[in-house]
Amino acid sequence: MKARTKTLFRGLAVTVLALMIFMSLRVFDGQQEQATQQEKLYIPSGDFLVESTLGFREAAADYLWFRFIQYYGAFSLGQNDLRYFDLLIDGITKLDPQFEEAYYFASLVRWSSFGDVEGSIDMLKRGILANPDKAKLPFQIGFIYYVIEHDYQRAGLWFEMAGRCSDATDKEPRFAAFARYKGGDQRVSLALWKNLYQSTDSPQMKELALKMIDTINGKIEIQKRYSKDFIGPVPEI
Amino acid sequence: MTGNIMALASSTFLETVRDRIFYLVAIFGFVMLSSTAILSPLTVGAQGKIMADVGLASMVVFGLLVVVFVGSSMVRKELDKGTIVTILSKPVGRREYLIGKYLGLNLTLVSMLAIMGLMFLLMLYLAPGSFSLRYLGAFYLTFLELTLINAVVVFFSTSVSPVLAAVFTLGVFTVGHLSQSIRDFGQLQEGVFQRQMSELVYYLTPNLEVFNLRGSVVHGTAVSLEHLVMATVYSVSWSILLLVVAGSIFSRKELRGE
Numbered sequence A: 001m002k003a004r005t006k007t008l009f010r011g012l013a014v015t016v017l018a019l020m021i022f023m024s025l026r027v028f029d030g031q032q033e034q035a036t037q038q039e040k041l042y043i044p045s046g047d048f049l050v051e052s053t054l055g056f057r058e059a060a061a062d063y064l065w066f067r068f069i070q071y072y073g074a075f076s077l078g079q080n081d082l083r084y085f086d087l088l089i090d091g092i093t094k095l096d097p098q099f100e101e102a103y104y105f106a107s108l109v110r111w112s113s114f115g116d117v118e119g120s121i122d123m124l125k126r127g128i129l130a131n132p133d134k135a136k137l138p139f140q141i142g143f144i145y146y147v148i149e150h151d152y153q154r155a156g157l158w159f160e161m162a163g164r165c166s167d168a169t170d171k172e173p174r175f176a177a178f179a180r181y182k183g184g185d186q187r188v189s190l191a192l193w194k195n196l197y198q199s200t201d202s203p204q205m206k207e208l209a210l211k212m213i214d215t216i217n218g219k220i221e222i223q224k225r226y227s228k229d230f231i232g233p234v235p236e237i
Numbered sequence B: 001m002t003g004n005i006m007a008l009a010s011s012t013f014l015e016t017v018r019d020r021i022f023y024l025v026a027i028f029g030f031v032m033l034s035s036t037a038i039l040s041p042l043t044v045g046a047q048g049k050i051m052a053d054v055g056l057a058s059m060v061v062f063g064l065l066v067v068v069f070v071g072s073s074m075v076r077k078e079l080d081k082g083t084i085v086t087i088l089s090k091p092v093g094r095r096e097y098l099i100g101k102y103l104g105l106n107l108t109l110v111s112m113l114a115i116m117g118l119m120f121l122l123m124l125y126l127a128p129g130s131f132s133l134r135y136l137g138a139f140y141l142t143f144l145e146l147t148l149i150n151a152v153v154v155f156f157s158t159s160v161s162p163v164l165a166a167v168f169t170l171g172v173f174t175v176g177h178l179s180q181s182i183r184d185f186g187q188l189q190e191g192v193f194q195r196q197m198s199e200l201v202y203y204l205t206p207n208l209e210v211f212n213l214r215g216s217v218v219h220g221t222a223v224s225l226e227h228l229v230m231a232t233v234y235s236v237s238w239s240i241l242l243l244v245v246a247g248s249i250f251s252r253k254e255l256r257g258e
Helices: A002-042 A046-052 A057-076 A085-095 A100-113 A117-130 A136-149 A152-163 A171-182 A186-199 A203-226 B002-018 B023-038 B047-081 B083-089 B094-126 B135-157 B162-188 B192-204 B214-218 B225-252
Strands: none
Touching: A046 A057, A046 A085, A057 A085, A057 A100, A057 B047, A057 B214, A085 A100, A085 A117, A100 A117, A100 A136, A117 A136, A136 A152, A136 A171, A152 A171, A171 A186, A171 A203, A186 A203, B002 B047, B002 B094, B023 B047, B023 B094, B047 B083, B047 B094, B047 B135, B047 B162, B047 B214, B083 B094, B094 B135, B094 B225, B135 B162, B135 B214, B135 B225, B162 B192
């Protein structure tokens, strides 16, 4: 009987403790939204983080990156604003200057959530300084000029720059050639397509390049033929 | 002499195996799995990078834990048990004893890092586009850093208590990663004393940032052979220096029952 009471008492104690843990967690959950806002206040500057994380800077950058994703997720759900955006990105990129995704994503947020196209391009330029041989960041600048600014000349220049990076594929020169074509710079576009035709291993890409070369050559031919009397836009072939 | 050292090294290695140190390797596997499976939705295009960062950082952390907690109590444990007296009553010198202990712990580190390295590479192999053999350079630098820390802990364990040895070693680890910054900061000061002190700290503590090329390796830059050679020279020189000083302290130490 005594042993049974003891077991009962222990069981009760365990249940009460488990309930207390559960209740505390519920209370913490309720405070979470407020905490997410508040704790960002305690993120120190990037320079301090670099020194204080000793040899684990990249892992610390990854941790901040997770926080940033959650923070942005909460913003998307309307739970907070983005007032600590710069602080977080500064921390991540100071801890790991070569963290390409951070610049890319931050640029995307600047442009899509703040409407700050210039800031978005600046962010990517910062990334390029730390990663001069990565195609993704100059390509993104070209993309912004192409899609948002409709500045096809500049877009073409950035795509060309991306095409010169060591990890560039067929995509960057193809976009450069398209942008130059769209910007009316047909001779440069023709040269880029020819270059792409010679350098690519993909049969589909060769076919596309050949088609574009024919199209541009046709346009140039028409311009030459009617240059004396032709006024207005060149007709589509 | 070599036979004695090897015997001590292998017994130290077996002791760490008996102490279930390799459980840490299982935890490492769990950390790697978590960083892959659980955290992958949060990585937003950086999964390979984050897996590599977490894996390489965990290797240093687990290695450091082993070195600090096993190394700091290694000598004291044998003093308390009295086994050290039995060992030293045989034709084994005190310096040989220390070197044997140091090499034994290094053997444990090599085994741990080898298993963790294989697990790391396997996980990267499973994540598309992340696998690369350039990580071998980072593994080797981690090993060099930990062997140096091992020498530091052996040095402290001959003269102070295990707790203090662990604290001092962690202190050296911290300062070692900051020594370059301390020096740079010191150079900005106006006072000559501050400048000289920062120089002193820089030269009197091992610069552990020499072994930290994890970031650039993760971002695709392989460690150059020249760097690997110089890092080896740096680590071995520091380790020998520390073991020599530790040996002379330990030779003068009075051991109970001897």
